Amino acid sequence: MSTPGTSGKASRAGDSEIAGDSEILLTGGTLIDATGAPARPNPGVLLRGDSIEVVGPGAADAAGAGAEHIDATGGTVMPGLIDAHCHTTFDDVQSNDELFFHRDPTMAALVAGQNLTKMLRAGVTAFCDPDTLFSMGPSLRNAVEAGVVAGPRITTGVQALVTAVGGTAGRLIPDEGVVGYAQVVNSLDEAVMWTRRHIKYGADWIKIHATGLLPGRSGEVLCWSRDELRAVCDAAHELGTPVMAHCRSPESVTACANAGVDILLHASFMDDEGLEAVIRSGSALCPTFTFLANLADFGGAVGAGVGMEDIFRGEIAATAKMMRLAYDAGVPLLCGSEAGFALTPYGHWHGREAEILVNELGLSPMEAIVCATANGAIAMRLEGRIGTITEGCLADVLVLDGNPLTDIRLLNDRRRITEVISRGRRVDLSGPWPAHGPIPGDKVRNWADDILTYERAYD
Ligand SMILES: [Zn+2]
Numbered sequence: 001m002s003t004p005g006t007s008g009k010a011s012r013a014g015d016s017e018i019a020g021d022s023e024i025l026l027t028g029g030t031l032i033d034a035t036g037a038p039a040r041p042n043p044g045v046l047l048r049g050d051s052i053e054v055v056g057p058g059a060a061d062a063a064g065a066g067a068e069h070i071d072a073t074g075g076t077v078m079p080g081l082i083d084a085h086c087h088t089t090f091d092d093v094q095s096n097d098e099l100f101f102h103r104d105p106t107m108a109a110l111v112a113g114q115n116l117t118k119m120l121r122a123g124v125t126a127f128c129d130p131d132t133l134f135s136m137g138p139s140l141r142n143a144v145e146a147g148v149v150a151g152p153r154i155t156t157g158v159q160a161l162v163t164a165v166g167g168t169a170g171r172l173i174p175d176e177g178v179v180g181y182a183q184v185v186n187s188l189d190e191a192v193m194w195t196r197r198h199i200k201y202g203a204d205w206i207k208i209h210a211t212g213l214l215p216g217r218s219g220e221v222l223c224w225s226r227d228e229l230r231a232v233c234d235a236a237h238e239l240g241t242p243v244m245a246h247c248r249s250p251e252s253v254t255a256c257a258n259a260g261v262d263i264l265l266h267a268s269f270m271d272d273e274g275l276e277a278v279i280r281s282g283s284a285l286c287p288t289f290t291f292l293a294n295l296a297d298f299g300g301a302v303g304a305g306v307g308m309e310d311i312f313r314g315e316i317a318a319t320a321k322m323m324r325l326a327y328d329a330g331v332p333l334l335c336g337s338e339a340g341f342a343l344t345p346y347g348h349w350h351g352r353e354a355e356i357l358v359n360e361l362g363l364s365p366m367e368a369i370v371c372a373t374a375n376g377a378i379a380m381r382l383e384g385r386i387g388t389i390t391e392g393c394l395a396d397v398l399v400l401d402g403n404p405l406t407d408i409r410l411l412n413d414r415r416r417i418t419e420v421i422s423r424g425r426r427v428d429l430s431g432p433w434p435a436h437g438p439i440p441g442d443k444v445r446n447w448a449d450d451i452l453t454y455e456r457a458y459d
Helices: 096-101 105-121 137-145 188-200 226-238 250-259 272-281 290-302 309-328 352-361 365-372 374-380 408-412 454-458
Strands: 023-027 045-048 051-055 068-071 076-079 081-083 124-129 153-156 160-162 182-184 206-209 243-247 263-266 284-286 397-400 417-422
Touching (some): 081 374, 105 124, 105 137, 105 417, 124 417, 153 374, 160 188, 188 206, 188 226, 206 226, 226 243, 243 250, 250 263, 250 272, 272 309, 284 374, 290 309, 290 352, 352 365, 352 408, 365 374, 365 408
Parallel strands (some): 023 068, 081 124, 124 153, 160 182, 160 206, 206 243, 243 263, 263 284
Antiparallel strands (some): 023 045, 045 051, 076 397, 397 417
């Protein structure tokens, strides 16, 4: 039994401050409602509390005397971005060593709070973070919901389930136990046990790290048995919790789709068999090309991926071709930024995936915007309730200076996002960008960048 005033939505002390019954009226400009309907002159949008109350000519009449008025003339009104795949606790990490061994729980939580502000200011009003350092995802989500810190809406996992193969971090992952974002599971029973525990700890999603690197093998390989994958999906689904999986090999796409994984991340090099499995299973795809595209296009500027540009471009091109077929077959595509790494810092690249869908898949800008907004509702577990400007939808709205249908890159240009409305409240976009300085112990320090051989010293 719950005590009145201590549980349930109505009892949350912060509710009135978070939403209240404040009203915002948006007039003028172009409306992209992200339902797939053509853009149209904005007929008026009235937000009341955390709800889109009226979309239409009656909006102004329905607004109370105290409503705030935003004139979007010359601009675009559209839903907030939903980043379906990012890592809010990694803090723009530069290496696996740094990620696994140079983070402190308290500092990581404080920095994550700042990262939420960066994302909001970049127009991200909701995101999904499937695996978090020190299992902090549920606490971060709950802190935002309770009004402790401001941030986008969050769905979260706890940690990624990895087998002892170690995912993409190899021997940095211990043979058993937990490190960083990873929980090692060594048997089918352990996989099921940790699935249930993560749900008990508050996971909205279970994350499987399906592929990893093996010494002497190029590319990632499937590190799980089919039975283990299915057991995790069954255990999660029985408890009403969906599953997403990191899949960077063709066989992992087929295996995960067949096992019942709900969102496949990356789906690199998906083949015909994988595509058929995805279509049959009803899974959604979140390619998260942005990390690879940043490596290929700009990695050299920060000393990353030099000489590998063509390999990354090849992976994007090969995967994009299959993603297009999936899209044409009706598979929902979601946009994820992979924010959290040095190549994808918070607040900088959340809109780039839509640009890649236009350039690499040949989607129209409108189709890409739907992927970056309405389709993200799948990751938020709020299908039909978030990601569109329709009556009854949650009040997450952007105003852009310009039209993303003529230049999709606008979504990724913070300077052109003139209003971010999160939960029916205007986000303060003034003031300096919330960057932080060096944090003691946060970075890997090398003794030297190279090896001091005798020849190097004297020849
Ligand atoms: Zn990721």
